[in-house]
Amino acid sequence: SQKIEQNSEALNIQEGKTATLTCNYTNYSPAYLQWYRQDPGRGPVFLLLIRENEKEKRKERLKVTFDTTLKQSLFHITASQPADSATYLCAPSYTGGFKTIFGAGTRLFVKA
Amino acid sequence: DGGITQSPKYLFRKEGQNVTLSCEQNLNHDAMYWYRQDPGQGLRLIYYSQIVNDFQKGDIAEGYSVSREKKESFPLTVTSAQKNPTAFYLCASMNGRRDNSPLHFGNGTRLTVT
Numbered sequence: 001s002q003k004i005e006q007n008s009e010a011l012n013i014q015e016g017k018t019a020t021l022t023c024n025y026t027n028y029s030p031a032y033l034q035w036y037r038q039d040p041g042r043g044p045v046f047l048l049l050i051r052e053n054e055k056e057k058r059k060e061r062l063k064v065t066f067d068t069t070l071k072q073s074l075f076h077i078t079a080s081q082p083a084d085s086a087t088y089l090c091a092p093s094y095t096g097g098f099k100t101i102f103g104a105g106t107r108l109f110v111k112a
Numbered sequence: 113d114g115g116i117t118q119s120p121k122y123l124f125r126k127e128g129q130n131v132t133l134s135c136e137q138n139l140n141h142d143a144m145y146w147y148r149q150d151p152g153q154g155l156r157l158i159y160y161s162q163i164v165n166d167f168q169k170g171d172i173a174e175g176y177s178v179s180r181e182k183k184e185s186f187p188l189t190v191t192s193a194q195k196n197p198t199a200f201y202l203c204a205s206m207n208g209r210r211d212n213s214p215l216h217f218g219n220g221t222r223l224t225v226t
Contacts, residue, residue, distance in 0.1 A: 004154060008152070031212075032212050034214055034215075036215075041219075041220070041222075042219050042220070043116075043118075043202050043204070043217030043218050043219045043220050044155075044202070044215075044217050045217070046214035046215065046216070049212055049214060051212065089154070089155070091215075093212070099157075100215060101154070102147075102154040102155040102156075103154050104152055104153050104154045105154070
C-alpha cells in the first residue's frame with residue numbers, strides 16, 4: 001500500500017528564514033500532489049497543487065517542487081512569519097482525483 | 113459565504129450509543145468525503161460519495177454508516193460497532209467536474225466516547 005512520509009518532528013525556525021518541509025511517497029507516483037495547511041482544531045485548507053509533469057509551482061511566498069525520480073515533494077515558505085506556524089499536510093492523489101491520501105503532517109513553529 | 117458546515121463542534125457520547133455527525137455544503141459540489149484524524153496519523157478515509165444516492169467505502173468504513181439523500185448533505189453515523197470512535201472527524205467536498213480539484217474541508221467534529 002502507498003505510504004506517505006512527512007517529518008514527524010516539529011520544525012522550528014526563526015522569522016524571516018525559509019522553511020522547507022519534506023514529503024516522501026512509496027511505490028507509485030501520484031498524478032498530482034497537494035499541500036494543505038491545518039491550524040489546531042480546524043480543518044485543512046488547500047494551499048497548492050502540483051502535477052506530475054511539473055517540476056515547480058509558486059504562489060506568493062510558497063513554492064512546491066515535485067521530483068518523481070526521488071519520489072519526493074518539497075514545500076518551501078520564504079520569509080517566514082509567526083503566522084505561518086501550523087501543521088502542513090502533504091496529499092498525493094492517484095486515481096481521478098477521488099482518492100487522495102494524506103500524510104500525518106509536519107508541525108512548523110516560526111519564532112519572532 | 114460558500115463552505116462546509118460541520119456540527120456540532122464537540123460531541124460526547126457513552127459507549128454503546130450510535131451518534132450522527134452532520135455535514136452540509138453550499139458549494140454545489142458533487143463529491144463529499146468523511147475522514148478521521150488521530151494524533152500522529154494522516155487523515156484516513158471513511159466513506160465518500162461522488163453523486164447523490166451513491167457512496168463508497170473508504171479505507172476504514174467498519175463501524176460507520178452514511179447516507180447521501182441530498183447533494184448538500186452527507187451525515188456520518190458512528191455506530192456502537194466502531195471499536196475506537198474517539199477522534200476528530202472531518203468532512204470535505206470536491207467539485208468533481210474539474211480534474212485535480214482540491215478538497216474543501218469543514219472545521220471538524222471532535223467526538224469523545226466514554
